[in-house]
Amino acid sequence: MSIIKEIESIILEAEEALSKAQSEEELDTNKNNFIGKKGKLTQVLKGLASLSVEEKKTVGKLANEAQVKIESIVESKRNKIKEEFYEVKLKSEFFDVLRTEEPKEKGSLHPISQIQYEIEDIFTSMGFSIMDGPEVETDENNFGALNFTEDHPARDMQDTFYTKDGNLLRTHTSAIQVRALRNLKPPFRIIAPGRVFRYEEVDASHENTFYQVEGMVVGEGISIAHLIYTMETLLSRVFRKEVKTRLRPGYFPFVEPGFELDINCLVCEGKGCSVCKQSGWLELLPCGLVHPNVLSHAGLDPKKWSGFAFGLGLDRLVMMRYNIHDIRYFQSGNLRFLKQF
Numbered sequence: 001m002s003i004i005k006e007i008e009s010i011i012l013e014a015e016e017a018l019s020k021a022q023s024e025e026e027l028d029t030n031k032n033n034f035i036g037k038k039g040k041l042t043q044v045l046k047g048l049a050s051l052s053v054e055e056k057k058t059v060g061k062l063a064n065e066a067q068v069k070i071e072s073i074v075e076s077k078r079n080k081i082k083e084e085f086y087e088v089k090l091k092s093e094f095f096d097v098l099r100t101e102e103p104k105e106k107g108s109l110h111p112i113s114q115i116q117y118e119i120e121d122i123f124t125s126m127g128f129s130i131m132d133g134p135e136v137e138t139d140e141n142n143f144g145a146l147n148f149t150e151d152h153p154a155r156d157m158q159d160t161f162y163t164k165d166g167n168l169l170r171t172h173t174s175a176i177q178v179r180a181l182r183n184l185k186p187p188f189r190i191i192a193p194g195r196v197f198r199y200e201e202v203d204a205s206h207e208n209t210f211y212q213v214e215g216m217v218v219g220e221g222i223s224i225a226h227l228i229y230t231m232e233t234l235l236s237r238v239f240r241k242e243v244k245t246r247l248r249p250g251y252f253p254f255v256e257p258g259f260e261l262d263i264n265c266l267v268c269e270g271k272g273c274s275v276c277k278q279s280g281w282l283e284l285l286p287c288g289l290v291h292p293n294v295l296s297h298a299g300l301d302p303k304k305w306s307g308f309a310f311g312l313g314l315d316r317l318v319m320m321r322y323n324i325h326d327i328r329y330f331q332s333g334n335l336r337f338l339k340q341f
Contacts, residue, residue, distance in 0.1 A: 003059050006044050007066050010034060014070045018077050027081065031074045035067050111341040112211050112330060115238070115318050116193050119213055122237050126230070128189040128215070133176040135195060136167050145178040146254040147293045159199035169197035172311055173214035174254060180216060181298035186305050187219035193314070204274045204326045205282075211314035218290065218300070218307035224257075227287055227308040231261055234312075239266070239321065246281065255288025255309055266320040275325055282320065285312045 014034045021027040035041050045063055109117075120130055142160075161169040176192035184190070192214040200206055217226065228247070235243040244264035252258040263284050265276035272278035287310035292302035315327050322341070329337050 003044060004062060007041065007059070007062050010040050010044065011066050011069060013040075015073060018070070018073050021077060021081070024078060024081055027074060027077055031070070035070050041066060041070075108339070108341060110330070110338065111318050111322065112314050114341060115321060116211065116213070116314055119234070119238065119312070119314075119317075120191070120193065122234055123189075123191045123215070126189070126233070128191050131176050131180055131190050131192045132194065133170075133173070133179055133192065135170055135197075136163065137170040137175045138167055141175045141178045142168055142170050142172070145181075145294070145297050146174055147291050147297075148253050161197050161199050170194075171198055172196055173212045174309070174311060177214055177216050177254070177294075177309060178298070181218070181294070181300065186300065186307075187217075189215075189217045191215045202328060204328070205277070205316070207315065207327050207331060209331060210327070213312040213314060214309070215312065216290065216307060216309040218295075218305055220305065222289070222306040222308055224289065224308070227289070227310065230308075231285070231287070231310065235263065238317065244270075250286055250288070252286050252288060254291050254294050255286075256291045258286065258288035261285050261287050261310070263320065267323050267325060273325070275319060282316060284316055284320075285310050287311070 014030070017030045017033070018027065021030055033039055041063065045059075124130065160171050163169070173192045173194045173196060176190075176194070180188070180190050180192070194212065194214075195209060196212050197209055198207075200208060202208060215230075217230070232243075232245065235245065243266075246262050248260040248262065250258045250260035260283055262281040264270045265273065265280055265282045267273050267275045268280070270280040272280050276282045287308065290307040290309050295302040295305055295307070315330055318324065318330070319327060
C-alpha cells in the first residue's frame with residue numbers, strides 16, 4: 001500500500017474511532033493514537049525518506065491536511081460531549097436563583113476571649129502594652145527568675161505539669177513578666193494574657209487549664225496606691241459599677257509585700273455560694289510590689305526602680321460578669337452554654 005493510501009485509511013479509521021468516544025478522556029486517548037508523537041500518522045511519515053522530492057511535497061501536504069482534519073473532528077466531538085454533559089446536569093439538577101437562602105448559623109467568640117479583648121482595650125487605654133510568651137516554659141522563667149529557689153516551699157504551692165525534656169507547662173503568665181524585664185527598658189507598663197496549667201483537682205471554682213492576665217508596671221516611685229487605683233479602675237470598667245474589694249496579706253515569691261485582692265462575690269452578692277465557698281468573697285488576683293530580687297535578676301537596680309505586678313484570673317472574672325456558677329463550663333465544649341454569649 002502506498003503512503004497516500006495509508007494516510008487516507010488513517011483518516012477513515014480516526015473518524016470512526018473518534019465518533020465513538022464517550023468521554024473527553026477517551027477522546028484524548030484516540031487523538032494520541034493517531035496524531036500523537038507515537039501515533040499512526042507519525043509512524044507513516046517516517047517513510048518519507050524513500051520518496052522523491054515531488055512525492056514528498058504531495059505526501060507532506062496530504063499529511064498536514066489529515067492532521068488538521070483529525071484535530072477538527074476531535075474539537076467538534078469534544079464540544080458535543082460537553083453539551084451532552086450539561087444537558088444531563090440541567091435535567092437532573094435544579095437551583096432557583098431567586099429562592100430565599102436559609103440563614104446561616106454564625107459562630108461567636110468564647111466568653112473568655114470576649115472579656116480578654118475587653119480587658120486588653122481597657123489596659124491599652126491606660127498606656128499598657130500587650131505581650132505574649134510560650135505556653136511551654138523553662139523552669140528558670142517560670143520559677144527561678146521569679147525568686148523561687150530550687151528548694152523553695154512555694155514551688156509546692158503550684159502543682160506543675162512537667163515535660164520529658166525538663167521544661168513545663170507554665171503555671172502562671174508571670175513567666176512573661178520575666179521576658180519583659182529582660183527585653184524592655186523601664187519605665188514600662190505591660191499586660192500578658194494567656195492560658196496556664198495547674199495539676200489540681202477540678203471543682204466548681206478550680207480548673208487544670210485556665211486563663212490569666214499578668215500585669216506589671218516598672219518605674220520610679222511606684223507604690224501600693226498605684227496598684228490599688230489600677231485594679232479598682234479595671235474592675236469598675238469591667239463590671240460597669242463600683243465593686244467592693246479587699247486586700248489580704250498574701251505570700252508570693254516574686255512580690256514583696258504581697259497581697260490577695262478579693263472582690264465581693266457577684267454571683268451571690270456576698271451571701272455565700274459554691275463559687276465563693278460560702279464566704280461571700282472571691283479570690284480574684286494575687287498582687288504586690290515587684291520583689292527587689294526579681295528586679296536584680298533582670299539587671300535593674302532596685303534602689304532606683306520599683307514596680308507592681310498582678311495576676312488576674314480571667315475565668316473567675318467572667319463568672320462574676322455573667323453570674324456563672326461552675327468554671328467547668330468553659331472547657332466543656334457545650335454549645336448550648338457557649339451560644340449564650
